[in-house]
Amino acid sequence: MDHEKVNEFLSRFVADLGATEAAGSVAIGHRLGLYRALTEGPATPEEFAERTGCHPRYLTEWLRGQAAGGYVDYEPETGRFALTQEQAFCLADPHGPNVAAAFRFALGMLRAEPRIAEAFRTGEGVGWHEHDDEVFVGVDAFFRPGYEAELVPNWIPALDGVDAKLTAGARVADVGCGLGSSSVLLAEAYPRTTVVGSDYHRESIRLARKKAAEAGVADRVTFEVAAAQTFGGTDYDLVTMFDCLHDMGDPLDAARRVRQALAADGTxxxxxxxxxxxxxxxxxxxxxxxxxxxxxxxxxxALSQQGDYALGGQAGEAAVREVVTEAGFTRFRRAAQTAFNVVYEIRP
Incomplete structure (x- = not known):
């Protein structure tokens, strides 16, 4: 046994375990607005307690742990903690990557560990709706900044003729819309376009309707509780799916439904x-x-639903292409990609 390799592995373990334990502190920082409060300027734990209304002893441990992980800076000369401009952008800016919110969904996901462990033994599924509410809110918070940065500026223009259609006024179905962030973004960017969002999860649709109302686009964005295989409407100029096809037990039937719902020249x-x-x-x-x-x-x-698939989050392009082709689509291309996503343009 190579003891140097053992030590290398243990170093990786320490980093992983430390990050796992720190997830709760990051989630608390987001939930209590601590990162945003720290953007007001450097502070000692006592000063930060006055600013936030939280207990100084808890804040002392929290701030030191954040500094140890590189999420907060520390000034030894003054005993004050602060956020750099880059840390503030990632942790506290609602239009930034919003990485702190992602830890809330991760922690919510991990609360299902006993049920997932049992599912390993039985092969049974655990439905999206069966998870902790933090999952739904956290997933939206994690993915929304990427959609804000990419959807309208880059992804839509990468599709042949779609930007012009949406600008003139088009009909869009946003399938598997979750809390509706993508639906609202499209409506805000294209005032002449109407969007119908759908998701099988009733609570997500309730929150999506609230989001659309708060954004002032409820007159052009409507939502329905429906599965991807049964969403309503036809002759859509554009059907969108954001990070959800691989979650479905029957993505093939969902793709067939999209094929039926699209206009002849739809995308x-x-x-x-x-x-x-x-x-x-x-x-x-x-x-x-x-x-x-x-x-x-x-x-x-996927295993909780009817169907023959469980593609998973790393299915790859070949598996997606196979589903799309079997559903009757004849044109399939990779239109864009980022560090986290790949964007496909699919046509009848």
Missing amino acids: WLLVEPIASDRVEENFNPVGRLYYSGSTFLCVPN
Whole structure:
């Protein structure tokens, strides 16, 4: 046994365990607005307690732990903690990556560990709706910044003729819309376009309607509780799916429903987690993130539904292309990609 390799592995373990334990502190920082409060300027724990109304002893441990993880800076000369501009953008800016919110969904996901462990033994599924509420809110918070940065500026223009259609006024179905962030973004960017969002999860649809009302687009964005295989309407100019096809037990039937719902010259915008068809090429930090989420959320949800698929969060392009082709689509191309997503343009 190579003891140097043992020590290397233990170093990795310490980093992983420390990050796992720190997740709760990051979630608390988001929930209590601590990161946003720290953007007001450097503070000692006592000063921070006055600013936030929280107990100084708890804040002392929290601030030191955040500094140890590189999420907060520390000034030894003054005993004050602060956020750099970059940390503030990632942790406290609602229009930034909003990474702190992602820890809330991760913790919510992990609360299902006993049920997922049992599912390993039985092969049964665990539905999306059976998870802790933090999962639904946290997933929206984690993915929304990416959609805000990419959907209208980059993804829509990458599709042939779609931007012009939406600008002139089009009909859009946003399938598997969750809390409706993508639906609202499209409506805000294209005032002449109407959007119908659908999701099988009733509580997500309730929150989506609230989000649309708060954004002032409820007159052009409506929502329905419906599965991807049964959403309503036809002759859509654009059907969108954001990070959800791989969660479905029957993505083939969902793809067939999209084919039926599209206008003859319509487009299916499909966004999926980025993944290689070669398994070993997914052994990287992004792949690890997605495989972990897939183990707890994507595959269990697919196995809880009728159908012959459990694609998972790292299915790869070949598996997606196979589903799309079998559903009757004849045109399929990769239109764009980011560090986290791949964007497909699919046409009848």
